[in-house]
Amino acid sequence: MLKRLFPHPYLTLTLVILWFLLVNQWKLGSLVMALILATVIPHLTSAWWPDRPKIRRPFGLAAYALLVLWDVIVANFQVARIVLFMPRDKIRSAWVTVPLDLRAPEAITLLAGTITMTPGTLTADMSACGRALLIHSLHAPDPDAVRDDIKARYEARLKRIFE
Amino acid sequence: MILPYALLFMIGCICAALILNLIRLFTSPTLTDRILTLDTMTVNALALVILYGIWAGTGLYLEAAILLALTGFVGTVAYCKYLLRGSIIE
Amino acid sequence: MTLALAIDLFLSAMLVGGGLFALIGSYGLLRLPQPMQRLHAPTKATTIGVGAALVVSALDLLPQGAVSWQEILITIFLLLTAPISALFLAKTLLLRHEDPATLPDSGTGRPWATLSDDRPVG
Numbered sequence: 001m002l003k004r005l006f007p008h009p010y011l012t013l014t015l016v017i018l019w020f021l022l023v024n025q026w027k028l029g030s031l032v033m034a035l036i037l038a039t040v041i042p043h044l045t046s047a048w049w050p051d052r053p054k055i056r057r058p059f060g061l062a063a064y065a066l067l068v069l070w071d072v073i074v075a076n077f078q079v080a081r082i083v084l085f086m087p088r089d090k091i092r093s094a095w096v097t098v099p100l101d102l103r104a105p106e107a108i109t110l111l112a113g114t115i116t117m118t119p120g121t122l123t124a125d126m127s128a129c130g131r132a133l134l135i136h137s138l139h140a141p142d143p144d145a146v147r148d149d150i151k152a153r154y155e156a157r158l159k160r161i162f163e
Numbered sequence: 164m165i166l167p168y169a170l171l172f173m174i175g176c177i178c179a180a181l182i183l184n185l186i187r188l189f190t191s192p193t194l195t196d197r198i199l200t201l202d203t204m205t206v207n208a209l210a211l212v213i214l215y216g217i218w219a220g221t222g223l224y225l226e227a228a229i230l231l232a233l234t235g236f237v238g239t240v241a242y243c244k245y246l247l248r249g250s251i252i253e
Numbered sequence: 254m255t256l257a258l259a260i261d262l263f264l265s266a267m268l269v270g271g272g273l274f275a276l277i278g279s280y281g282l283l284r285l286p287q288p289m290q291r292l293h294a295p296t297k298a299t300t301i302g303v304g305a306a307l308v309v310s311a312l313d314l315l316p317q318g319a320v321s322w323q324e325i326l327i328t329i330f331l332l333l334t335a336p337i338s339a340l341f342l343a344k345t346l347l348l349r350h351e352d353p354a355t356l357p358d359s360g361t362g363r364p365w366a367t368l369s370d371d372r373p374v375g
Binding site: 168173175176179181183184187195199200202206213214225228229233236239240243246 | 292
């Protein structure tokens, strides 16, 4: 019964929180509205969510978010240095192929988003079978190091969280 | 104390960034560059709206900022989908 | 009083840093020579710039004991959508402006999704 009413508990919880952030006030009426929306929207959109994503370690996800935030801030300074001071013909951009060990679609989406937000690398495409990512690196004298770094720093952590 | 001066500095930076974007918009070599520039301009305009909200001391501009963020994102995706697929809604 | 001063200094530093990053992002868009390189600067640096403005907006009234929550919503939205727009722009560039021969092999026996044959053409 509870499972039929809330097919996606994480989505419902996220919607409640998002509604409170949107109305920007803590009132009973907002809670009622949030609960109505959070019950109806998962049912209306269930055609696009055939499976429930499995998150093995929610706290691992929080730690991962903090790690990514820190990396984004630190690495932005490196890109700023490249953009401002490196001569144009010295910037050596490279395409990098990253073979994926992850299989969960949510985990792959998160990895692709992380790679894009971490400055210096950008997810450009995925192979047609979903087993490899095409990444463009702004300045990579050693493309293999970029691949190994992504696999060790982000993919291994996501694998522990999702699988 | 020094916050208003920092605010003015950032508003100046964003205005300079918008001028650079305009130059790029008129001199951009490819169509995709133009879409990218428009996306950047939307985000810069968003920053300008938020900064004006801080300057005016009201939270009302945040709702305008939310709308600008939404329409900017949908616009960028629609342009790209049109170039990728030849249609927007399939 | 010292706490208020510390907050003031912190917020001012955020504003100056965020403004510089936004400027660098737009400058990179103008300066970098290759189309794929130009994609790097604005998607990230500009997002960081707006993020700094949002943090300041959220904490601006902290000395008076008020914190606004809508900024968190905008920050989450920007952090979620920036990679998606970047991915769409990259796919458009791959399809229209990049030479497929310069791309590396996917290593899986299948081509890259944007260039594969079963891509629907409208």
